[in-house]
Amino acid sequence: MSDPSKSPEPLPIWFFVGVILLVYGLxxxxxxxxxxxxxTVLASTRPCLWWGGVTALCGAVFLxxxxxxxxxxxxxxxxxQS
Amino acid sequence: xxxxxxxxxxxIIIVLYFxxxxxxxxxxxxxxxxxxxxxxxxxxxxSWVAGLAFLSANLGALEILGWTGGTMKYGMSVAHFYWIGAxxxxxxxxxxxxxxxxxxKIHSVPGYxxxxxxxxxxxxxxxxxxxxxxxxxGINLYLMALVFRTxxxxxxxxxxxxxxxxxGCYITLGxxxxxxxxxxxxxxxxxxxxxxxxxxxxxxxxxxxxxxxxLPDTMGRLWANTGVASAxxxxxxxxxxxxxxxxxxxxxxxxxxxxxxxxAFSSKDLRSARLTPITASFFKMALPFxxxxxxxxAFRLAGDPSKGFALLPHPSHPNEAWNDTALPMLxxxxxxxxxxxxxxxxxxxxFMAGQAGNVSAFNTVWTYDIYRAVIKKDATDEHLVxxxxxxxxxxxxxxxxxxxxxxQFNTIMDYIQAIFSWVNAPLFATMMLGMFxxxxxxxxxxxxxIAGMIVSFSIFVxxxxxxxxxxxxxxxxxxxxxxxxxxxxxxxxxxxxACFVVTIGVSLVTRAKSDSELVGLxxxxxxxxxxADAPLLGRPAFWAxxxxxxxxxxxLYFW
Numbered sequence: 001m002s003d004p005s006k007s008p009e010p011l012p013i014w015f016f017v018g019v020i021l022l023v024y025g026l027x028x029x030x031x032x033x034x035x036x037x038x039x040t041v042l043a044s045t046r047p048c049l050w051w052g053g054v055t056a057l058c059g060a061v062f063l064x065x066x067x068x069x070x071x072x073x074x075x076x077x078x079x080x081q082s
Numbered sequence: 083x084x085x086x087x088x089x090x091x092x093x094i095i096i097v098l099y100f101x102x103x104x105x106x107x108x109x110x111x112x113x114x115x116x117x118x119x120x121x122x123x124x125x126x127x128x129s130w131v132a133g134l135a136f137l138s139a140n141l142g143a144l145e146i147l148g149w150t151g152g153t154m155k156y157g158m159s160v161a162h163f164y165w166i167g168a169x170x171x172x173x174x175x176x177x178x179x180x181x182x183x184x185x186x187k188i189h190s191v192p193g194y195x196x197x198x199x200x201x202x203x204x205x206x207x208x209x210x211x212x213x214x215x216x217x218x219x220g221i222n223l224y225l226m227a228l229v230f231r232t233x234x235x236x237x238x239x240x241x242x243x244x245x246x247x248x249x250g251c252y253i254t255l256g257x258x259x260x261x262x263x264x265x266x267x268x269x270x271x272x273x274x275x276x277x278x279x280x281x282x283x284x285x286x287x288x289x290x291x292x293x294x295x296x297l298p299d300t301m302g303r304l305w306a307n308t309g310v311a312s313a314x315x316x317x318x319x320x321x322x323x324x325x326x327x328x329x330x331x332x333x334x335x336x337x338x339x340x341x342x343x344x345x346a347f348s349s350k351d352l353r354s355a356r357l358t359p360i361t362a363s364f365f366k367m368a369l370p371f372x373x374x375x376x377x378x379x380a381f382r383l384a385g386d387p388s389k390g391f392a393l394l395p396h397p398s399h400p401n402e403a404w405n406d407t408a409l410p411m412l413x414x415x416x417x418x419x420x421x422x423x424x425x426x427x428x429x430x431x432x433f434m435a436g437q438a439g440n441v442s443a444f445n446t447v448w449t450y451d452i453y454r455a456v457i458k459k460d461a462t463d464e465h466l467v468x469x470x471x472x473x474x475x476x477x478x479x480x481x482x483x484x485x486x487x488x489x490q491f492n493t494i495m496d497y498i499q500a501i502f503s504w505v506n507a508p509l510f511a512t513m514m515l516g517m518f519x520x521x522x523x524x525x526x527x528x529x530x531x532i533a534g535m536i537v538s539f540s541i542f543v544x545x546x547x548x549x550x551x552x553x554x555x556x557x558x559x560x561x562x563x564x565x566x567x568x569x570x571x572x573x574x575x576x577x578x579x580a581c582f583v584v585t586i587g588v589s590l591v592t593r594a595k596s597d598s599e600l601v602g603l604x605x606x607x608x609x610x611x612x613x614a615d616a617p618l619l620g621r622p623a624f625w626a627x628x629x630x631x632x633x634x635x636x637x638l639y640f641w
Contacts, residue, residue: 010113010259013131013266020102020267021274024095024424031091031420038418042282048420055274055424 009073015066018059025056085233085394085407086414092423099427100248103267103434107252107260117463120257120470121189121446123348131262132354133361136345138265141272142436143429144225146373151405153377154384156315156567157301158640160377161370166328168366169633171336172359173626178605179337180346182517184355185602189347191340192451198516198603200524201455206531207509208451211340212444214501216477219440220484226433227485232394233410234426242485245430249438250478253445254471258348261435261442265345268431269365275421275428277372279409282416283379293378301381304640317565326571330578331503334510341443356622363629367636380408383415391415437481445473500542503574508534508581515585520597520604526589534581541573 029052037043088096114120127135153160188194192211196204223242230236252260287293294302300315307313308320318326336342336359349355383391384403393411396404413425449470454461461469512531515522541558544550556562559572601607618624 009126010110013263016102016106016263017267017270020099021270023098024274027091027095028420028424031089031418034091035089035419040418041286041415043418045282045285047278047282047416048418051274051278051421058274 009070009077012066012069012073014062014069018061018063018066021055021059022063023059025052025054025059028052028055086410086422086426088234088422088426089419091420092426095420095423096427096430099271099431100244103252103264104248106263106267107255110252110256110259110263114255114257114259115467117189117466117470119259120467121449122344123257123259123262125348126350127262127348127354129349129354129357129361131266132345132349132358134269134365135262135265135348136342136358137362137365138269138435139261139342139345139439141269141369141432142222142439143229143432144222144436146272146276146432147229147406147409147429149373150377150380150409151407153374154381154405154408157297157378157381158304158374159301159314159316161304161374161636161640162323162327164366164370164373165633165636166323167332168336169363169629170328171332172363172366173629174333175337175343175346176356176358176360176622177626179513179517180356180359181352182603182605183343184347184349184352189450190447191338191343192447194603195512195516195527196451196455198600199522199527203512203524203528203531204451205455206528207505208447208455210505210535212447212452214505215341215440215444215447216480217484217501219437219444219477219481221488222433222437222440223481224485224488226430226437227489228397229406229410229429229433232397232404233407233414238489242482245434245437246478246482249434249441250475253438253441253474253478257467257470258344258442258446261438262345262348264431264438265435268428268435271424271428271431272372275424276376276409276413278421279412279416279425280372280375280379283376283383283412286416287379287382290375293375293382296382296385297378304637306641311561311564311568316567317561317563318568318571319560321560322568322571326568326575330507330510330575331571333514334506334508334574334578335502338509338513339506340447341439344443344446353616353620353622357625360622360625360629363626364632367629367633376409376412380412383412441474441477441481444477445470448473448477500570500573503570503577504535504538504542507538507574507577511578511581512585515582515589516604518605519589520600520607521589521594522585523589523592523594525592526585526587529588530581530583530585533584534577537580538573538577541569541576545569545573 028048032046032048032052037046113124118124149160149163183194186194186197188197192204192208195207223246226245227236227238227241230241231238252264256263284290284293300307300313305320308318308323311317311319311322346355346358349358380391383389384393391411393403393405394407396402410429413422417425449466453469454466458465508531511534512527516527541550545555555564558576559568561568564572597607
């Protein structure tokens with residue numbers, strides 16, 4: 001994958017997806033506490049809270065995957081260069 | 083008073099999105115040095131990254147809003163656009179066409195036409211593609227402004243210029259890699275921002291079975307009502323669906339439209355490039371669970387006055403409900419503060435990624451197939467990157483101009499949206515013959531392409547202006563009263579047939595290229611596939627077979 005003649009590897013997209021989903025998930029959960037149960041249909045199911053939790057959890061997983069992929073890319077690049 | 087009101091947390095989510103995508107562009111700037119970096123994302127992507135980008139380039143907010151609204155009109159038939167209207171073509175691209183595209187190391191689809199045929203065929207396709215892409219980008223921008231003005235009360239000029247500036251910024255900085263990154267972010271935002279609408283809708287109506295239970299016969303099935311055109315809401319027979327959508331339009335778009343195919347070119351090797359559309363096919367199959375389910379929920383709710391659900395009026399026809407507002411109105415029904423921001427951000431991301439995809443494809447085709455081919459043949463790589471960046475800004479400005487044009491002359495949109503069937507449907511015939519019949523000549527390809535475009539365009543204009551005789555209309559569409567959808571499918575089919583026939587006819591009387599000139603470009607003159615001795619799980623054919631089996635099962639289940 002890593003061709004030393006090419007530009008260095010950027011952080012993988014999974015890292016950025018992870019950051020965005022994690023931040024958004026946490027914001028959703030915070031908004032549930034801030035605004036409470038509203039007047040929308042099925043508001044009693046607290047969609048912001050549980051969907052925010054799912055979003056944040058997925059974000060954390062993507063963040064972890066992104067960091068691992070980047071570490072592996074860097075290691076293989078070093079190996080190729082040496 | 084707007085239909086949806088944003089709170090502080092919603093605004094924070096929207097602003098964070100803009101900060102995020104411009105930040106990604108700035109970060110990727112330092113990895114974008116050469117032409118290959120800028121136009122092909124360094125050819126370093128895995129099949130997962132390229133596959134998601136491949137799908138996301140097609141997955142604009144326009145499509146999601148349009149088909150959710152379309153489901154309220156056509157019912158389950160909309161799933162045809164996601165299954166038979168996409169999956170076979172995506173698998174065909176991965177299995178049979180990608181080796182020719184990828185191995186020839188071209189930068190664009192018109193680049194293949196140059197290698198396989200000649201410069202004039204490349205130029206014809208490059209110019210028509212560039213015009214089509216810019217116009218589509220402008221329409222996308224216009225509709226984005228229209229949707230946000232209708233549901234949120236946002237100012238036209240502000241929403242168009244802010245989003246255009248953000249797109250211009252990150253594409254100019256990071257090129258295709260920026261476009262791909264933001265497309266993938268958009269893919270996840272759409273799932274996390276919009277899928278909950280379907281979940282809550284199904285929940286309110288008492289389960290998926292209950293949603294289908296209350297549908298009229300003409301709306302709830304995929305194939306059972308397609309024996310005669312009048313038995314389904316799309317007013318098209320199974321033959322029109324299979325030939326027009328499943329073959330011509332679908333193959334024309336998924337296998338030749340550079341906007342999507344460019345993402346596969348960014349793969350790190352041939353195996354990844356072949357897996358790109360195959361990986362994307364699995365995600366494509368899942369999209370009706372957002373789009374169609376939400377549309378059916380909206381249909382059921384709108385039909386029950388006790389539910390208090392109504393669509394917004396159409397901006398051009400205030401007495402008619404505007405189906406495209408179905409998804410935003412469902413968001414208004416179910417989403418509390420925070421989720422509203424995420425849903426709006428998903429739509430915004432969808433609109434912007436759709437436009438960014440058009441602009442990144444346009445800058446590549448302009449730079450390599452028009453500028454370098456015609457204007458400056460000895461341009462250096464560094465100069466081409468500079469041209470690509472300038473073209474991005476010019477492309478964005480032209481898109482904004484088109485958006486203002488569409489705002490002034492509303493009917494122009496009907497013409498622009500039909501361009502696809504004039505450009506891509508005939509091109510698929512050219513590509514198919516070019517890749518699989520070595521006797522196809524340069525003259526055959528050029529004149530076939532012209533004939534296909536003229537036939538498709540003429541049928542469109544004849545229907546649009548009312549000049550189409552009834553008897554000929556019946557002959558062309560196999561229907562006494564074809565719907566607009568049915569006309570679109572058949573006009574593309576006839577464009578394809580005209581191109582196919584003329585290409586063969588002219589090829590038979592003109593001189594073909596020698597075998598040595600066609601190595602790597604035509605079936606039978608290209609080496610064995612790279613995955614012939616790969617393990618089963620690494621073979622594109624294995625995953626294509628699974629994708630095909632799943633799509634057949636889905637069609638049988640919803641028959």
